Amino acid sequence: MxxxxxxxxxxxxxxxxxxxxxxxxxxxxxxxxxxxxxxxxxxxxxxxxxxxxxxxxxxxxxxxxxxxxxxxxxxxxxxxxxxxxxxxxxxxxxxxxxxxxxxxxxxxxxxxxxxxxxxxxxxxxxxxxxxxxxxxxxxxxxxxxxxxxxxxxxxxxxxxxxxxxxxxxxxxAYPYRGFMLDTARHYFPTTDIIRTLDAMSWVKLNMFHWHITDSQSFPLYVAEFPELAQQGAYSSEDVYTPQDIQDIITYANQKGIDVMLEIDTPGHTTSIAASHPEYVACNQASPWATYANEPPAGQLRFTDPAVVNFTTQLFGAVAKTVPGTLFSSGGDELNIPCYRDDNRTQGELNSTGLTLEEALSNFTQSTHAALIAEGKTPVVWEEMVLDHNVTLSNDTIVLVWISSANAAAVAAKNYRIVQAPSDYFYLDCGASEWIGDTPEATSWCDPFKTWQKSYTFDPLANMTDSQKSLVLGGEQLLWTEQSSPTNLDPIVWPRAASSAEVFWTGATGPDGARLNVTEALPRLHDLRFRMVQRGVGAIALQPLWCALRPHACDINS
Amino acid sequence: MxxxxxxxxxxxxxxxxxxxxxxxxxxxxxxxxxxxxxxxxxxxxxxxxxxxxxxxxxxxxxxxxxxxxxxxxxxxxxxxxxxxxxxxxxxxxxxxxxxxxxxxxxxxxxxxxxxxxxxxxxxxxxxxxxxxxxxxxxxxxxxxxxxxxxxxxxxxxxxxxxxxxxxxxxxxAYPYRGFMLDTARHYFPTTDIIRTLDAMSWVKLNMFHWHITDSQSFPLYVAEFPELAQQGAYSSEDVYTPQDIQDIITYANQKGIDVMLEIDTPGHTTSIAASHPEYVACNQASPWATYANEPPAGQLRFTDPAVVNFTTQLFGAVAKTVPGTLFSSGGDELNIPCYRDDNRTQGELNSTGLTLEEALSNFTQSTHAALIAEGKTPVVWEEMVLDHNVTLSNDTIVLVWISSANAAAVAAKNYRIVQAPSDYFYLDCGASEWIGDTPEATSWCDPFKTWQKSYTFDPLANMTDSQKSLVLGGEQLLWTEQSSPTNLDPIVWPRAASSAEVFWTGATGPDGARLNVTEALPRLHDLRFRMVQRGVGAIALQPLWCALRPHACDINS
Structure with missing residues (x-):
């Protein structure tokens, strides 16, 4: 047999x-x-x-x-x-x-x-x-x-x-199979997102992680806080209205895709300063490199009770409008000098006697409580558990992004994990530095992450047997510093299908053999051509000559 | 003053x-x-x-x-x-x-x-x-x-x-300001080429270097040799008819752009074997890596008088249909083992007493004579003068591609130069290896060539004063192993505008200062947005936040 x-x-x-x-x-x-x-x-x-x-x-x-x-x-x-x-x-x-x-x-x-x-x-x-x-x-x-x-x-x-x-x-094999899109560095019209959801559904991805706001813009219109988008979006055109968001979520859900919104806090929030400058420390401070990983600098003054209250209300207001059970509060790349040099933050700390970490924990507990009250499970980036001493509910889910090597440390703390490591899954890497006045500079996450690289990802690497069940799955991600609607399809597809198979099929294929790029390539060509036929401008992987001749362009062929 | x-x-x-x-x-x-x-x-x-x-x-x-x-x-x-x-x-x-x-x-x-x-x-x-x-x-x-x-x-x-x-x-500053497109690894419909010509005209590029055939396909319909495209194109749809070619040339010329066709010979000619297997040595031979730089292997048997005659007739037939004065016969990446292991080639050499190099020189002189007879100036890739002992007319123009360091050696031989170095101008680099069965492999020409990198190119580097006039200009190039109509615009634009300025404006701007990326970036943003408005999907260079705030995203801002 x-x-x-x-x-x-x-x-x-x-x-x-x-x-x-x-x-x-x-x-x-x-x-x-x-x-x-x-x-x-x-x-x-x-x-x-x-x-x-x-x-x-x-x-x-x-x-x-x-x-x-x-x-x-x-x-x-x-x-x-x-x-x-x-x-x-x-x-x-x-x-x-x-x-x-x-x-x-x-x-x-x-x-x-x-x-x-x-x-x-x-x-x-x-x-x-x-x-x-x-x-x-x-x-x-x-x-x-x-x-x-x-x-x-x-x-x-x-x-x-x-x-x-x-x-x-x-x-x-895994219940979380996602794709993340950043709509804050560049805005993407609803039609682009709908087309992306279609392509996701074709490869059985089931989670659209929508990194909807960031320091550069706040395109999310919130009925209770209309000023955020009115002042913080790139323009009045570059806004997701409540109707847009419902349309996108409804469309996604019908295609078997859940939507996880992310309002990244307390870092990555300069755009909130457009309507609430009093809430933001080191707002567009110079030199930006002292105060942020990329321009512009600006972070929520989470030591301020008014900011805690605002953010908690904001999370509750947004969370109640979305049907999914996951909601990300962000939490990556918190810059400490920003708070060190902010008189108001230092004043708050002095008057309360709290440390910055204690205040961060209070802030997070309050904002997460608003999510939990709306039936959501909070999701955070890895720094919240690896770099900060924040009290989180046990069922919090952690996005591992800095390095695949960090998953083990998160697992050691017994949190559930979504694998989103930059060294395998960051679709934006490889275009080199976009910061101005830096000729010939490579970027922190070069080189380009090929589909082959992401395909070789092992979701359970370095996990003990008892930790393996903590891995919910993973996602490829498009940060959009250098992406916009003009290159969305070719930069995402078919590469984002790579992890879709890793997390659906798991380590071995139906023939019992370990997934491998050689077997996979002809199928990925087929998928890519089907995507193009369906109107998604997926990039070519090889000359057509090779696509028509499986394995003829393998290295030893 | x-x-x-x-x-x-x-x-x-x-x-x-x-x-x-x-x-x-x-x-x-x-x-x-x-x-x-x-x-x-x-x-x-x-x-x-x-x-x-x-x-x-x-x-x-x-x-x-x-x-x-x-x-x-x-x-x-x-x-x-x-x-x-x-x-x-x-x-x-x-x-x-x-x-x-x-x-x-x-x-x-x-x-x-x-x-x-x-x-x-x-x-x-x-x-x-x-x-x-x-x-x-x-x-x-x-x-x-x-x-x-x-x-x-x-x-x-x-x-x-x-x-x-x-x-x-x-x-x-320079009379040759080009862009090269490879339409053999992937076919590009006429509309894509027309749109590309428009974009070229906007930045005053004046030479469309059309690498129209290669080993993977032969999309050029030649009235005298209809079998070449009929058998060698990817399909009957993937053919440039004489009317297509005239339409493209007419359109280009009206936009101030000359067209230089390239029929790459004697290497890069496997596709000719589809209709003339007798003309091609090591046709799809295995392992391809022994016989070619990329699959499939296959090179013209230039020692064969019938092949010399065929190629000479082909060049004459095509050259007479195009109005420009430049025509490229190619000449890159000639693989010697292909001929070493080809019995027919070795038989010819034995019977004539010629060396391979002497036969190559005879072949080149014959094919170039056909070009010259039609009023064309022959153009060749650098190997024809640096690696081979080929007799060329003095006015032959040499495309430097392997490395910018090789321009000086070409100048030392007193040939005119078009700067097309892979280390600055290859738009396809940075996507890593496309050869199958090579997980995680980087490609020979990684990393990605940023617009900043190409912008810092010095056309006259390492030239003596008397050699400087040999530099006619240069071009950025798109080889299309991993490119097709789905990513044409974002992979080419606005990057190909970088050399357009280097070769139009020259070393210094109107303010007398050396061209530099810091001054250039806001203008390049402007160009990119204008291209998008005109229907060319140029890629974003920075978050919109930065594009709206010149220099706010510079490294020391």
Whole structure:
């Protein structure tokens, strides 16, 4: 039986170039199937939720419009004979397991991260009889539909696949699979975010970490604090209105993606000074390099009770408008000289007798209490547990970013971890320094993080067995000092799909072998071309010559 | 007088953020001017050529449609008061110097590189009286119109500028200012090339070096050799037809840009084997790394008289269809083991008694003779003069690419030079290795070449006084192993504008100071935003916060 599996998995490598992330368990064949012009998807779910029916419509849209020719020499023509003799698959039947609750995809997508159900079973017989997709939730069905949609190519108007029979049992290795976008260094119109969410859904990412504000701008319109965006956004155009935010969250949730907002505090808050200068220490102070990691300097005066109150109110006001259970309060790169040289901060410390660290802990406890009161689990950057002596609730989740080496230290403190290390996952690295008056300078996070680099990330490196369950997953991140809508798609895709597979599939593929870049490259080409067909301007990974000839451009080929 | 000039040049830095490349001689003030809804451009040229009239229409289009708000805090609103009280400039008068020949821009653009006339004088009075643009050729007028178009911002429907009076006397420091695009690793539709030509014209680049074929594909349709594209292009869609090529050249010439085609030989020719396998040695031989710098291996059997004849005919057939005077025969990265292990090549050498180098010289003399017969000056990559013992005509132009350090060796051989060094000008560097099965590998030309790096290039480094005149100029280059239409704009722009200024303005700016990145950055931001307004997706250089605050993000700010 093992030998047979071995043969099957070789076939799988050859014929299932289309799946990303690769399912955790899969058997596949080499029979071609084609679709009729009217493909029938039956939703055998009682009172099916509207977003599940929309997902079926979306599947049919992709089947009809992807028009992706297979990446082989000759493209679709290479398959012409096999297509002609292929059986026709006329229908796909969706159903839930017995006893499964029927909720909308959206409702499932925003459940607490540890109780989400994303698994599914997909069977596509080789004889044209009905394919079946079964899951324990509508979210699982949505993941299965996504897998199903990736099998199909088109040639001369005929939609077909190459690898029946298919039997897939799949579920994610990690519950948190994210992508972070910074909309404060540059503003991204809603349409760019919607397109990014689409691409995320194609690779089963389930968390949009929205770093929405920072020192450079405050594009988040908050009904209770309208002045923040009115004064702190780049312009009145560069604002996310409450309607924009609801539209984005609703769209994301329907695509199986939760949204985690981040209002980074107490650092990275210069933009708050535009409307509340009294709340911000070292506001645009010079030299900025003394007071911040990048310009402009400016941090909340968290020793001031008015600032604690303001931030707590702000967090509560925003948290109550979003359905997800995670909310990030930030907490990275706190600059100490900023407070040392701020008379008001020093005055507060003198009058209260608190240390800066004690005041920071009070501030964090108050702001996190506002999140917890709204049912949110607080999320922080690693410095909050590694560099500062802040009292946090035990279930706080920590984003590891400075270095992958720091995850072990966070785990040692028994916090749950999201892996977002700059040495693997920072999509902005490699463009060298953007600070002015620095000819030829490299940046702190050069070189460029290739998809190969991120693909080799080991989520459980340096974890003891008992710590492994602390790793919730991870995310690739786009900080936007040098990015804007003009380069969003090529700088993110397909690279951000790399960690999507690492955290969905885990350490080993369906053939039992460790994930490796050599096996992955043809599939990633396929994904990239499918993304381009769907309107996402993903960057090319190799000359087309190589993309059409799997492994011909490997180093030892 | 020097003191006054000093003050003027400080003002110039503050108020002429809009010009790129900066003129070689300029005086400017700080008076605002605005345009009426109907701006009058008078072309005082006898029988003005159609492309000059088109250029005037283009100017009016940009004036009406750029709608670029100035990059200051508050954007256009910052200027509202100054706009209101500004005099109105109602007209611009174009004329040629006494005795100047009247030719079309297109005809001027394809003159021999050493006799082109691109200079102009532009005066914009501060009182609203007629601005004047005078040149010795229509090409000079076109350059002046380009400069004129960069002064203008828009706010609340009003087009205005900030720095009258203006007096500019300008002409390029170097006659060759290029950009190279590789359309063989990836194909680029005509629309992408047209858009790129537009952007080139905005920064006064005057040479489109079109690396049109390579080992991966042969997208050039040649009437006499239709099989080359029919078999060697990626697909029947991925072909430049004779009409496409004429359309592109015509468009380029009208924008003051010459086109230098390159058919790279005898290396980089695997794609010819698709239709003529008998002409190609080590065709897709394995391991490719033994036989080529990148996959696939394959080089013309230049020892074979049939191949010499074919290549000579091919060069003649293509050269006769293009109006420019430069044509590149390539000649880079010739792989010797490919010929060592090729029985046919070794047989030819044995039967003729020639060495490989002698045969290469014969091949090159024959193919270059075909170019010269069509009135072209041959252009080659540096190996043809540094690594090989090839007889070349004295006026051959050499592209220095491997390293900027190699220019001196080429100059020592008394060849004219185009500076295209990978260590400054390769736009593709920094994305790391694209060869498969190489996790975490850096590429030969990492790191990323920032605009700052290319901007600090010294065209005359290591040249003796007598050698300096050999430097015709230079170009930035996009090799497209990892580039395609999805990332063309952001990977090229605004970086390729960096060398456009180095080779137009030369070592020193109009204030007499050495070009430096600190002065340049606000102007480059301005150019980038204008490009985006005109539909070219140039990448952001800094957070918008920095772009709106010149020098606030400098390292010591």
């Amino acid at each position: 093992l030998a047979v599996l071995g043969i099957l998995s070789l076939a799988a490598v050859r014929t299932t170039a289309s799946l990303w992330p690769i399912p955790r368990s899969m058997q596949s064949g080499s029979t071609f199937l084609k679709l009729p012009s009217q493909f029938n998807v039956t939703v055998s779910v009682p009172s099916p939720p509207a977003d599940l029916l929309d997902a079926v419509k979306e599947l049919n849209w992709y089947l009809a419009n992807d028009q992706l020719q297979r990446l082989v020499v000759g493209r679709g023509a290479y398959d012409a004979q096999d297509i002609e003799s292929a059986p026709t698959l006329t229908s796909l039947m969706l159903s839930l397991e017995d006893g499964a609750e029927v909720n909308s995809i959206s409702a499932e997508a925003v459940k607490a991260i540890d109780i989400r159900s994303e698994g599914y079973q997909l069977d596509i017989p080789a004889d044209g009889s009905t394919a079946t997709l079964v899951a324990n939730s509508t979210l699982g069905l949505y993941r299965g539909l996504t897998t199903f949609s990736q099998f199909w190519y088109e040639y001369a108007g005929q939609v077909y696949m190459t690898s029946a029979p298919i039997s897939i049992q799949d579920s994610p | 020097l003191a006054v000039l000093g003050i003027l040049s400080l003002a110039a830095v503050r108020t002429t953020a809009s010009l790129w490349p900066i003129p070689r001689s300029m005086q400017s003030g700080s008076t605002f001017l605005k345009l009426p809804s109907q701006f009058n451009v008078t072309v005082s040229v006898p029988s003005p050529p159609a492309d000059l009239l088109d250029a005037v229409k283009e100017l009016n289009w940009y004036l009406a449609n750029d709608q670029l708000q100035r990059l200051v805090v508050g954007r256009g609103a910052y200027d509202a008061q100054d706009i209101e009280s500004a005099p109105t400039l109602t007209s611009l008068m174009l004329s040629l110097e006494d005795g100047a020949e009247v030719n079309s821009i297109s005809a001027e653009a394809v003159k021999a590189i050493d006799i082109r006339s691109e200079g102009y004088q532009l005066d914009i009075p501060a009182d609203g009286s007629t601005a004047t643009l005078v040149a010795n050729s229509t090409l000079g007028l076109y350059r002046g119109l380009t400069t004129f178009s960069q002064f203008w911002y828009e706010y609340a429907g009003q087009v205005y500028m900030t720095s009258a009076p203006i007096s500019i006397q300008d002409s390029p």
